[in-house]
Amino acid sequence: MPSDPLSLSLSPRPDTAEPQEKAFPFRAPDPQNFLPTAQEHVRKPVPRRLGPEPQGHLGRVQRLAGHQRRRPPGLLPAHRELVRGFGNLTALFVFSIPMRMPGVGSVVNRRLVVVFGVLGLCRTLKIGKKNYSLRPLIGCPFGSLFQVEYGAEGSKLSRLLESAEVSNIQENGDYQLVEEHRDNRELVDNNKAQSLSGEDIEELRRQGATGDKIIEALIANSATFEKKTAFSQEKYRLKKQKKYAPRVLLRRPVARSICETYFTKYPARIGFMRVDTLSLLLSMANVAANSDILVVDMVGGLLTGAVAERMGGSGYVCNMYLESSPYPMDIVRMFNFSDEICKRIVRTSLSDLCSVQNDPSEQMGHDVSVTANASDEQMCSHETLTEPAVMEEIAPPSQNEISKCKIPKAGDKASQETIDLWKANGFSSLIVAAPELDTWNTVKDLMPHLSHSAPFAIYHQYVQPLATCMHNLQIEKMAVGLQISEPWLREYQVLPSRTHPCMQMSAFGGYILSGVKICNPEST
Structure with missing residues (x-):
């Protein structure tokens, strides 16, 4: 079994525009x-x-x-x-x-x-x-x-x-x-209904018979196929088709299918985040084009990829890490993003952003040193230009030089100009999905980097860390409109005479704390 399975997504009609239907729980399909x-x-x-x-x-x-x-x-x-x-x-x-x-x-x-x-x-x-x-x-x-x-x-x-x-x-x-x-009451599963042996099937394959012909041969040589019900015959065909x-x-891999598969196969890798929880996170954080979204993603890069997919190459997605090393973003590469979208996915550490924001003198000294170095380089270049030019044969670029010209990769370090822009204006939204970190301390460190009236959404698989964070936000008067939501999803099988909820579903999709940041003059 491959290590990274991916779930099947639904296929709507892409060539027809349907009006949005009103929501009601049960409707017989046409x-x-x-x-x-x-x-x-x-x-x-x-x-x-x-x-x-x-x-x-x-x-x-x-x-x-x-x-x-x-x-x-x-x-x-x-x-x-x-x-x-x-x-x-x-x-x-x-x-x-x-x-x-x-x-x-x-x-x-x-x-x-x-x-x-x-x-x-x-x-x-x-x-x-x-x-x-x-x-x-x-x-x-x-x-x-x-x-x-x-x-x-x-x-x-x-x-x-x-x-x-x-x-x-x-x-x-x-x-x-x-x-x-008909019904299946008279059928006995004794492995004697099929007259074709394994040698006969291999002989059909050697003769160049297709898989469909082998299935038809198995059906023709089955003594109980005609006695089965229509549903049983259909299941029999499916079973033989998967084998022969x-x-x-x-x-195409997209955010929904990737999330559904990891939730089904490896839920711990994405923090037990369900697809409806992911969509609710993007909605509560007001993720839209031309936004600067601050993301703390410890779910393998699923949240970063979903935000970048919705923004469509406009704005920035800043994946911030609070420790010494960045968090893994392996899932982002599965989205097949273009180079333009990959340029919009950057990384930075909290220490770098705080040093720029809290110590502007160091930034000024850094600019002065850069200017001095640039002037020295200009003087050196002027001196070299005064020397007589010598015609040399230009050698083809080496393999090392070619390797330096890399394609833009998602998750590169944010430039200093971009960090300065975030320092001046702040981020437009905050999304946190870090079950391994302390929720309140993480939010307390990140809230000053948001602009006023910026929405935020925090995901956790347990409700107690979010309840503690919500209580502290109310005491510190840092946000309004605080609420803790528990997403709920029910999947239905819709078939003629067989419409019912699916037998295997997850009853838990985590919790989301959402709110809007406000400016508290008392805390300044």
Whole structure:
């Protein structure tokens, strides 16, 4: 199992503009509005969306209980960003994506394997027990569907294009459920219903049979398939497809899908932060374009990446660290940010910001020394210009010189000019997600660096540190509008005659303390 799995995000219709629906808890879905997709139809109440969707964005967070209309991955428009063959581009690979079968309805696929992968001409992806080259993925848009095909040269990934069956589904809408009179009471699971042996299946593979043909052969040689109910037949097809014809869906990693996956697989790495909690943090902190957001991110860089994704390359995201070394930001590289957005993600320490703010004399002395050094360099350059020029052959740049010209990387140290600007104007918002630090001491040190009337949002997985911080803020008269919120999320499976809350959900998503900073003359 790969170390960094990534969850599947929902796929709304990118080519239609829908009016915002009013929130109400239960609504029967219109079968004509649902199309086959890679995941079961779900409805997630989320307070706010994570940010502006870039072109080709495959995930969307809608408010409250508005259900989402989606289309199958193979039918998504091709105007989204294509996968390039060079560079470290991180993508999502979703294994074993089933399509809908006629007369059954939507597919319930409960165990999808989703992983991160770096695309490249020489990169491989392990599916099951074999490694497959990622070369066929180069040049394909995000949302493309691939299937493992067997041939004379071995197995490889082949892209699945729009089929006639899927086109019929798109035109005619959902299939109507057939009245069911069968049940599984008479079926006995004794491993004798299948007449095909393992040797027969291997012989079919050597003959070049595709995975779909192998599945049809297994169905034809099953003695109990016709006796099963429509739902049981669908589950049987899914089980055989995952084994003999696995499919891979190429998805774009975004803040929502990254947060959902880490919360499902490795929640401790992101401080047990759920996707609705992340969206509520961005909303309460008023994260918007052309803002200077102060972030204390000890959740692997998830919060920093989500803020940068919403700002879209305008303003600055300052990831501040209160200790001697910066906090890790490994998750930020999974967003595939452009160079322009990476330039807007900077780091600085609290000691550097405090020294600039509290001791301006040192800053003036530093400027004087810099000016003196600059004047000396000008004098030296003037002296060298007076010497006669000598024609020399220019050698090609060495490997070390080429390596110095690096691409802008997210998390570089903030420049002195930027720090001076923050000193004069202050930050427009503050977001803290540092479960390992003392909440009150952290907020007390960071509040002076905010501008007046700046909102702030503090996340913690326990309520007591936030309650203590809220009490101290009230005593010190540093903020107004203080409140502690506990986000709550319920996910629904929306299928014909099978709509119900999901069986495995988390009942806990942490707590958020929010408020607005005020100027207290008594404290100055």
